[in-house]
Amino acid sequence: MATSASQTLAIPGQLLGSASKYQPGPGTHIHESNLYSSLLGAVHVVQPAKAPGPVKRLTKITPAAPPAELPTISVSRSGVSEKREVLPEVGNTVLCRVVRIMPRQAVVAILICGDTVLDAEWQGLIRVQDVRATEKDRVKIYESFRPGDIVRAEVISLGDQASYYLSTARNELGVIMATSEAGNTMYPVSWKEYRDPETGLGEPRKVAKPY
């Protein structure tokens, strides 16, 4: 695949080309069959992979010419070298910090998606029925999470405008790091308890199974 990085700069709203000549890539949008830039950054045009040569068989049924034969034009922010912004997708395992707990849900801030530390914190929601796989109606949020805990969770839905929906309903999901009321880091003793080594007091949490 030939990549030609032209160093022309595009500003948001700048006309890049016609939709019949280019495929839209990240950082662009289509308006009335024309491609416009959405970001301020360098314009990149990527030529498509060459289609394999015609097969010399008279009886082969070949489909119509594949549509993606056009070069892809994209705009990326300068300074960010070809790196697209990582967003949590459905099925990703994320690490998040509990911000607030309410009787029927816990609000979390998603910090790490997979292995990438996110630039911005996205808000997530863990509903009370998604905390555990068993006995979902008897879950108490106060005995599963506390504000400040670090939780490993899985994205189950992109959710609404405000937040992603997350779930901890597996053994290896749940609280991985917690601080006690006295201020010390606790260590896990079972699937539902963390203990403070200095005071010896236990606190209930939904503990993630360590690898």
Add this chain to the structure above:
Amino acid sequence: MATEHPLVLPGDTIDPSLIPTHKKQPLRLGPGLRHVPPSTILPTVAGQLVTDLRKNSMWVEYNGGRYIPSQGDLVIGQVARSATDLYFVTITPYTANASLPHLSFEGASKKTRPQLLPGALVYARVTLANRHMDPELECVSATTGKAEGLGPLAGGMAFDVSLGLARRLLMARSREEGGVEVLEQLGAEGLAFETAVGRNGRVWVGSDSPKTVVLVGRALTETDEKALGVEQQRKLVKKLIREMR
């Protein structure tokens, strides 16, 4: 009295001779004391240090300003508004409201449940109270399903008292330990009324006659404001009865 219950200030060191010892039971710390590992006990509020040798516990008796809900307390709340399946009840002013489920009353089902209007008073028990979430209440005992005195309070009037007086009124032996006998004395004078005491500093008084309600309320608030002892309470009760007649 001072030697029996010494006054402590926050951060004071406690004389080791005051700390009770017991052969079998561990030492229990009540409100107002904090354990700093390994072996320091610090008071966090100003008040009188009280020890119970039988139960091997110690705590500080203090007359605090603001009520902090704790699980199991009985409180008098005022319904602020009603949501889909909860009432929002104000226990302390200028804080988030506590939630009281619609079905948390004796014999309540979806079809038959009490309809409480905003402003109604309820006598409830705190089921969940921690510093991360809004408190939750119930008007029925979760184990037995019976109200046991909880529920809406009809008629009468609620008076504000200090937290210390509310605590002393709720003691089992309020005359010996708490030094309040005013309610018993008013009853002995022939007045017919009923009361509900909330740990959050509110006392509800109900009676057929409004004069009685006002009289009892006045007796309580004067006992509180002037810190009357048992004898002075007796004189106050006699004076109020004379004024009424």
